[in-house]
Amino acid sequence: MPATFVAVNEYFTSRKSQAVGLSMAGTGVGQMIMPQVVRFLLDEYGYRGTTLILGALCLNGLPGALLFHPVKWHMIETNTIDEEKQPLLVKHIQIPQTTTRYGVVEEPGTSSNEDKGKTLLRKVIEFFNFELLKDWVFLHLINGLALVYTCTVAFNMIYPFFLQNSVGLSRGDTALCMSLLSGADIVARVTIPMITKHFRISNRMTFLLGTVCWAVCRSVLAEQHRFSIIILLSLLCGYIRAAAVVNQNLAITEYCKDESKIPSAIGLNMVAKGLLVLGVGQFFGERTPKNLGLSDRLLSRLG
16 A cells, blocks of 8 residues: 555646545455455355465556556656756866875865765665654654554454444444445545545645544444444444545655655654554453443544
């Protein structure tokens, strides 16, 4: 997913949020279809056969990735010269050199051995753009994104157990609520970028509003037991969730003005997500059926 986002980010300079939304909508469709496909393959071919088939399907991503040509290959070069900006007088300046009996002494600032003095640690810092970690705003941004991502993953895992154990829904009703949530999420990933573009709302503001509304919606959902209200809130949660999910990486690109640092910024964000998932995820993983409802309520408020 991060590599796909970086590719989309390089291809689009305008309507970037709509392109990312359509890309993630396709991912949502796959998440709805693949569980049914996997269930069918397990019944027909067993675990080993299913794993081989899924591996073959994943290999289709290699020729698909080769279709992403660099944008520079298809750009039309135009050599336009603005005569008004051309200098009237051009003076060639010679850089003096001092010659001694031991060789040529170069002027200060022209040493060819400047890069050789860099330490290995400095080269690593520059390659991964670790200087981004000095920016407190960036640190606050990636920590917030990581926390929302962790709560999203945990909520998606706990939600079906909450419907079955706490609310007492059957498997069919639980599957219906999950399908409605995913369907509303797909619709939102296509429509929300259009709405935010029309009202000229920034990606960071959209992410903030979506996160707050999603936390409120999940908090209300955790206290409900009526099936009709749960269906309605599932649709609402699915639609609002897309506002937070789609704009996570877009919020980083909107903050990082230097496009060369975007891959490193997204990579650091993924590292923060992984560390937080390992820490907070372990806490929710140790829940028991007795405190399942409490875990859902606490999780909905953390989001």
